[in-house]
Amino acid sequence: MNVTGHTRRPASIRDVATAAGVSYQTVSRVINGHPSVRPSTRERVLAAIDELGFRRNATALALASGRSRAVTVLTANTTHYGYASILQGIEEAARAASYAVGIGVLESAEDAAVAAEVQRAADAGGGLIVIAYDPAGVRALGAVPAGLPVVGVVETPASPPAGGSPWVWADDREAAYQATRHLLALGHETVHYVAIPSSTRRTSARTSGWRQALKEAGAPEPRPVQGSWGPAGGHAAGLKLARDPSVSAILCGNDDLALGVLRALHEVGRPVPGEVSVAGFDDAPHAAFLTPSLTTVRLDFTGLGRAAFGLLHGVLEESAPVAPHPVSVPELVVRESSGPPPADR
Amino acid sequence: MNVTGHTRRPASIRDVATAAGVSYQTVSRVINGHPSVRPSTRERVLAAIDELGFRRNATALALASGRSRAVTVLTANTTHYGYASILQGIEEAARAASYAVGIGVLESAEDAAVAAEVQRAADAGGGLIVIAYDPAGVRALGAVPAGLPVVGVVETPASPPAGGSPWVWADDREAAYQATRHLLALGHETVHYVAIPSSTRRTSARTSGWRQALKEAGAPEPRPVQGSWGPAGGHAAGLKLARDPSVSAILCGNDDLALGVLRALHEVGRPVPGEVSVAGFDDAPHAAFLTPSLTTVRLDFTGLGRAAFGLLHGVLEESAPVAPHPVSVPELVVRESSGPPPADR
DNA sequence: GCGCCTTGTGTGACCGGTCACATTCATGCG
DNA sequence: CGCATGAATGTGACCGGTCACACAAGGCGC
Numbered sequence: 001m002n003v004t005g006h007t008r009r010p011a012s013i014r015d016v017a018t019a020a021g022v023s024y025q026t027v028s029r030v031i032n033g034h035p036s037v038r039p040s041t042r043e044r045v046l047a048a049i050d051e052l053g054f055r056r057n058a059t060a061l062a063l064a065s066g067r068s069r070a071v072t073v074l075t076a077n078t079t080h081y082g083y084a085s086i087l088q089g090i091e092e093a094a095r096a097a098s099y100a101v102g103i104g105v106l107e108s109a110e111d112a113a114v115a116a117e118v119q120r121a122a123d124a125g126g127g128l129i130v131i132a133y134d135p136a137g138v139r140a141l142g143a144v145p146a147g148l149p150v151v152g153v154v155e156t157p158a159s160p161p162a163g164g165s166p167w168v169w170a171d172d173r174e175a176a177y178q179a180t181r182h183l184l185a186l187g188h189e190t191v192h193y194v195a196i197p198s199s200t201r202r203t204s205a206r207t208s209g210w211r212q213a214l215k216e217a218g219a220p221e222p223r224p225v226q227g228s229w230g231p232a233g234g235h236a237a238g239l240k241l242a243r244d245p246s247v248s249a250i251l252c253g254n255d256d257l258a259l260g261v262l263r264a265l266h267e268v269g270r271p272v273p274g275e276v277s278v279a280g281f282d283d284a285p286h287a288a289f290l291t292p293s294l295t296t297v298r299l300d301f302t303g304l305g306r307a308a309f310g311l312l313h314g315v316l317e318e319s320a321p322v323a324p325h326p327v328s329v330p331e332l333v334v335r336e337s338s339g340p341p342p343a344d345r
Numbered sequence: 346m347n348v349t350g351h352t353r354r355p356a357s358i359r360d361v362a363t364a365a366g367v368s369y370q371t372v373s374r375v376i377n378g379h380p381s382v383r384p385s386t387r388e389r390v391l392a393a394i395d396e397l398g399f400r401r402n403a404t405a406l407a408l409a410s411g412r413s414r415a416v417t418v419l420t421a422n423t424t425h426y427g428y429a430s431i432l433q434g435i436e437e438a439a440r441a442a443s444y445a446v447g448i449g450v451l452e453s454a455e456d457a458a459v460a461a462e463v464q465r466a467a468d469a470g471g472g473l474i475v476i477a478y479d480p481a482g483v484r485a486l487g488a489v490p491a492g493l494p495v496v497g498v499v500e501t502p503a504s505p506p507a508g509g510s511p512w513v514w515a516d517d518r519e520a521a522y523q524a525t526r527h528l529l530a531l532g533h534e535t536v537h538y539v540a541i542p543s544s545t546r547r548t549s550a551r552t553s554g555w556r557q558a559l560k561e562a563g564a565p566e567p568r569p570v571q572g573s574w575g576p577a578g579g580h581a582a583g584l585k586l587a588r589d590p591s592v593s594a595i596l597c598g599n600d601d602l603a604l605g606v607l608r609a610l611h612e613v614g615r616p617v618p619g620e621v622s623v624a625g626f627d628d629a630p631h632a633a634f635l636t637p638s639l640t641t642v643r644l645d646f647t648g649l650g651r652a653a654f655g656l657l658h659g660v661l662e663e664s665a666p667v668a669p670h671p672v673s674v675p676e677l678v679v680r681e682s683s684g685p686p687p688a689d690r
Numbered sequence: 691g692c693g694c695c696t697t698g699t700g701t702g703a704c705c706g707g708t709c710a711c712a713t714t715c716a717t718g719c720g
Numbered sequence: 721c722g723c724a725t726g727a728a729t730g731t732g733a734c735c736g737g738t739c740a741c742a743c744a745a746g747g748c749g750c
Binding site for chain 2: 736
């Protein structure tokens with residue numbers, strides 16, 4: 001134990017060596033569990049380590065060995081439920097593997113800004129995880145220089161990608177499909193869609209799951225409405241849809257959008273689920289407690305984060321090969337906000 | 346520009362030196378803007394840097410200079426709005442100052458686990474920001490070894506701390522005071538309080554602001570109800586309070602708790618604000634879109650995060666001294682969930 | 691013309707580890 | 721009994737920067 005309270009330079013490997021009467025290399029061997037160290041010597045070194053309160057300097061380790069045991073997460077936002085949960089999952093898995101987690105926020109989706117952030121992340125050393133649900137993230141994933149270990153957390157790819165592609169996803173295509181089918185099964189003629197930013201591209205997974213369900217049911221395919229990420233965007237989109245009397249079912253790209261839509265319907269005086277059914281996406285903690293409580297599709301974001309780290313971890317160290325594409329199964333959670341369409345139509 | 350696509354070892358300062366025909370030290374001088382370098386030399390070095398795509402290795406910089414330009418944020422959670430916003434604010438300010446941001450989650454409040462996390466954070470080098478709104482955070486702040494630069498994001502201290510104390514806070518005591526006064530001014534006999542975890546201690550800032558407002562008004566002081574952080578905790582607490590017919594006003598420790606309380610009141614059939622008024626705390630994005638929309642007190646968490654970083658930045662570099670205790674002024678936002686008590690009592 | 695200060699540049703050591711190789715000594719085997 | 725082999729340990733260089741200092745050249749005062 002370090003009894004002298006002075007804030008002095010922490011003990012280095014050589015300090016330990018002197019204290020134990022061995023060379024610094026022997027100390028290094030003990031630290032790294034090298035087999036050929038005499039037990040008595042190991043004992044002495046460990047005692048010295050304990051006495052001096054030695055901790056291996058992560059910076060020096062990274063510099064000398066090249067391995068940095070660090071991950072940087074690139075994300076457009078830290079406050080939205082899905083993103084924050086993925087981050088939390090990554091951190092959890094990283095902590096278990098004693099990796100450090102860094103974070104970089106993509107404040108702008110503009111190319112130069114994104115490139116700068118990617119550079120900064122690369123400078124930090126170690127691996128990279130990019131949350132690529134939105135334009136900024138997608139762009140960042142594309143801007144990663146070759147050779148830098150990276151895992152992307154992405155929407156369901158349109159076609160099954162080549163094995164070993166460094167991507168992880170929840171099956172949000174399937175989730176959108178399920179939610180849409182649920183609403184159609186209740187008797188709605190069609191389902192309108194309020195999209196999260198990236199999902200307006202024709203290739204978006206959520207959009208295409210929704211579209212497929214409509215097509216299979218022979219339902220007309222309305223234009224997706226562009227939302228933002230938050231409730232405000234949902235509110236704006238909701239007001240637009242609420243004015244159209246033919247709208248009886250709305251699927252939202254996430255639960256925050258759904259919240260805004262619910263509010264808009266309330267303001268316009270269209271009861272949910274009496275006149276209009278609403279379904280969300282993600283099953284955020286508040287979904288169950290809204291009035292009406294929100295029908296939604298649960299996605300395991302934390303697990304997704306853990307999987308992303310696991311994949312990266314496998315790339316960084318040639319350890320146990322991780323399952324190629326860990327996919328969590330989405331789960332439809334039916335609550336109060338969805339029901340049959342009004343009878344009089 | 347690096348045209349050869351080979352993923353080879355990035356250029357070092359000595360590679361640049363050779364390319365420019367100078368010594369590595371001169372390159373170092375150019376990088377660091379040292380004045381005594383002949384313009385023509387500087388020119389040549391800069392050209393070489395550009396050509397080789399040289400970027401200064403952050404790890405080596407940290408090892409050699411001791412300064413690491415990094416901050417680690419210790420927090421109990423990344424998904425709650427307040428925490429996530431503080432983190433976002435920190436990241437924003439850190440990015441502007443080209444600091445790297447690391448994150449450590451305090452999964453358990455148990456002493457050993459907290460100590461381990463603090464150690465890990467210390468190993469990362471650089472400064473530390475601890476979000477200390479909850480037991481885990483408070484404990485972590487206490488466990489930081491002396492000599493390690495640290496800033497705590499805390500609740501309003503009970504008494505004005507000594508100048509230069511490394512803390513930052515939003516005035517949540519004042520915020521709770523304001524919200525409580527607002528409810529009392531509407532005519533409620535008293536205001537019940539659903540507390541976030543840390544706030545059950547008598548010293549908690551939010552609790553004491555609430556208590557002071559009650560005392561000044563001569564209102565009876567009910568026992569605070571213990572909530573958790575999320576809506577589920579608010580729901581449980583709300584059910585308890587809803588059964589008590591004397592309850593007509595409820596202040597919640599955050600907006601998620603308030604959401605749960607609203608739901609509980611709805612389930613029990615007590616209209617808001619007709620029979621019961623509810624106020625939240627934080628003004629999270631969803632507060633405005635709930636039905637009824639939520640009266641709450643806005644706190645500038647992002648600004649708080651920025652201030653925390655600013656303070657730490659000032660400690661790490663002897664640069665511009667930062668304002669001692671940046672306090673953001675809370676702002677009461679009155680919405681639909683609060684109104685006068687029912688007339689018949 | 692000599693010393694002295696300033697400007698511009700180079701050299702060597704160092705930060706705290708790892709890695710490749712050298713060295714010592716005990717052991718096994720032909 | 722001599723030598724190859726392996727275990728246990730030590731030495732020097734290196735990762736990519738910074739820091740302290742040495743040193744040469746040019747300008748200035750006297």
